[in-house]
Amino acid sequence: EVQLVDSGGGxxxxxxSLRLSCAASGFTFNTYWMAWVRQVPGxxxxxxxxxxxxxxxxxxxxxxxxxxxxxxxxxxxSLYLQMNSLRVDDTAVYYCxxxxxxxxxxxxxxxxxxxVSS
Amino acid sequence: EIVLTQSPGTLSLSPGERATLSCRASQSISSRYLAWYQQxxxxxxxxxxxxxxxxxxxxxxxxxxxxSETDFSLTISRLEPEDFAVYYCQQYIRSPRTFGQGTxxxxx
Numbered sequence: 001e002v003q004l005v006d007s008g009g010g011x012x013x014x015x016x017s018l019r020l021s022c023a024a025s026g027f028t029f030n031t032y033w034m035a036w037v038r039q040v041p042g043x044x045x046x047x048x049x050x051x052x053x054x055x056x057x058x059x060x061x062x063x064x065x066x067x068x069x070x071x072x073x074x075x076x077x078s079l080y081l082q083m084n085s086l087r088v089d090d091t092a093v094y095y096c097x098x099x100x101x102x103x104x105x106x107x108x109x110x111x112x113x114x115x116v117s118s
Numbered sequence: 119e120i121v122l123t124q125s126p127g128t129l130s131l132s133p134g135e136r137a138t139l140s141c142r143a144s145q146s147i148s149s150r151y152l153a154w155y156q157q158x159x160x161x162x163x164x165x166x167x168x169x170x171x172x173x174x175x176x177x178x179x180x181x182x183x184x185x186s187e188t189d190f191s192l193t194i195s196r197l198e199p200e201d202f203a204v205y206y207c208q209q210y211i212r213s214p215r216t217f218g219q220g221t222x223x224x225x226x
Contacts, residue, residue: 004164045155045163045217061214095162103212104153106174108162 002026002107003080004096009112016071016086016116022079022096022109030054030074033099036081039111046092049081064090086116119207120144125219130226137194139221141185141207149186151211157220158203166205167192197223 008020019037035050049060049070058070069082079096093113097105121144131137138223141152149170155163165174167183170190180195194201202225 044219045208047215047217059213101152102210103167104155104168104208104215105163105170106165108164111162 002098004098004107004109006094006109006112009108009114011095011115011117012086013118014086014088016084018086018114019113020081020083020094020096024058024077024079024096024098027098029072030051032076033101034070034072034079035097035099036070036079037095037097037106037108038090039095041070041113051079067087069077083114086114088116090114091116119214120147120212120216122207122209122216122218124205124207124217124221126221126224127219130223130224132196133197134148135197136141137192137201137223139192139205141190141218142189142193144191144210146187147209147211150182152185152190153208154181154183154192155184155206155208156201156203158208163206183226193199194223 003025005023012018033052036048038048039045049068051058055072067085071080093111095111096109098107123142125135125140152170154167157163166177166181170185171183182193185191204220204221204222206220
């Protein structure tokens with residue numbers, strides 16, 4: 001059974017940092033692109049970033065470029081999102097998602113809430 | 119960036135009724151790169167439909183998708199109590215992958 005477990009969210013002040021993690025199981029992690037998608041509470045979904053199988057390709061939505069960094073550790077079947085210079089408008093639930101090539105996000109983590117507030 | 123516009127914003131229906139949700143794209147995305155998701159409160163989105171009309175694994179056949187180019191629809195033939203939720207369309211032909219703003223299907 002495919003499982004994605006998100007963790008690492010919390011309350012952080014503007015300008016602060018946080019590192020999100022996603023533990024994957026039930027599939028061959030190193031054969032899939034992976035992604036982070038966020039959702040402001042009560043609002044819609046926004047793709048944030050994705051990464052290819054070996055981590056050599058990374059793409060970001062414009063609003064997070066230079067501040068958020070996606071990475072992965074295939075030996076640990078884990079995906080990460082390093083979040084620096086956080087802003088109030090980064091407040092959201094962050095989901096990791098499996099990102100099959102030429103297909104939509106087919107499995108999602110349960111999400112982890114990041115709150116940026118002073 | 120491809121903008122997806124969903125309508126209506128809210129659909130108020132009774133169990134057993136038919137629901138038809140619309141998703142319009144700002145440019146053509148063919149019929150292969152449009153997906154629909156269901157999201158219930160406090161849960162992650164669940165993939166329902168991909169390629170505009172193919173049901174994802176385990177999705178009941180009361181859910182069907184259709185459309186091509188810029189106009190797509192999701193139909194729930196007979197609403198079950200567990201179908202009341204928010205539904206999002208998404209395009210995955212071009213980066214950034216974008217979502218519609220969602221349609222809430224609520225109990226009338």
